[in-house]
Amino acid sequence: MAGQGNAAASLFTEPEMEFLGEDETISIIPNVRLEAVQLICGDFGPFYPQIPVKVPLWLGIAMKKRSKCRIQPPDWMSVERLAQVLDDEREAPREFQPLPFHYVEISRLLLDNAREDFENNFMVQSLLEDIKDVRWDKVEAGLKTLSTRTHAVKLKNVSAMEVNRMRNFTVRALQSFYKHDSEDLVKQTGLESDSQTTSTSSEHLPRRTLRPR
């Protein structure tokens, strides 16, 4: 029991997230003829040259490494779409734009292994980088508003990697706030007369406006 607290808190490491992201499907254009492959996650193929086919990302990358296929960049990884997402992302300071749940992992894997299949790979990369930064900024801003009455946080469209990155800190922060808040609540009734606490409770007021998130 003792001493395992820290390790248990972080459920996934980044390579594990990458592994999970590799299960997403992607469409490839093979340049070899190959029979259908039967995998635990399903059957893929048969592969004919120049006929696009959907496969798991890991299979696509494995074939790409042996130059048996070309990877078709997913729709959301086109420059126009990413620029649009970035704009929307900047315009809505509290919302996250819908992107694939594993977009960080997928884009990294694709740009690492199949860079030449993207027309504008520098542009795509820098757009993704910007999107990532803008989104992380929002996460940080959200974390700053964590306060005493926050018992849960609702975040729509946050990607797996972003969740994983903030998980440890958020959980710990919420835990300690919860602990001290409940401690406080017990005594709230007897507080009113004390001069010390009137000064602190006046401090509470401006913060409470942050509550509706």
Next chain:
Amino acid sequence: MSKYYDLNDILVEDEVVSTVFHHKANGVGYLDPGSEDDNVEKGAVVELPLWLAQDLSRRKIIQVNLPPCFGAKVRKEVQADPACVNLRSKCPYFYEMGCKLADITGDPSLGGFLLSTLRGRYRDILCKALTSTITSTPKFMTLLTQEETHLFEAGRDSMRTFQKWRLQGPQLERAPILGRKRR
């Protein structure tokens, strides 16, 4: 009982608090270095570890005084600027001990004080945890209590592992191209 095996909890309870005896106690003179015989007189001020004080005060044998780290002076300091106060030097288990003492002493303002301290320091910890780089071990950490250190490390470590993941692998080979792009 859930915290029975928690090492930190044991360490918290080992902190010393000053207490006042309500009754005369026979045969425990070793608790009070100032006593001449084997007894502790009524009204004697004795320093006891928290675990003992907790039990004795529950039986109304002693009264627990608030340690100086929760006193008026520290409260003023914390009110002025929570983030800059060196709580580690005052009491490394500030929050845990505060929670336990709020229970024993029945001080109604203590809970609120702990909460406002945590809230005041939280933002600073957040910013520093998320921006700390791989190499730096900031001297800011020397100001933090145990609980805050855990919070800080949780944030910093997940940032670090993420950075590491992004920079590892084939991306390292591509560095010169990236360098050219930036220019």
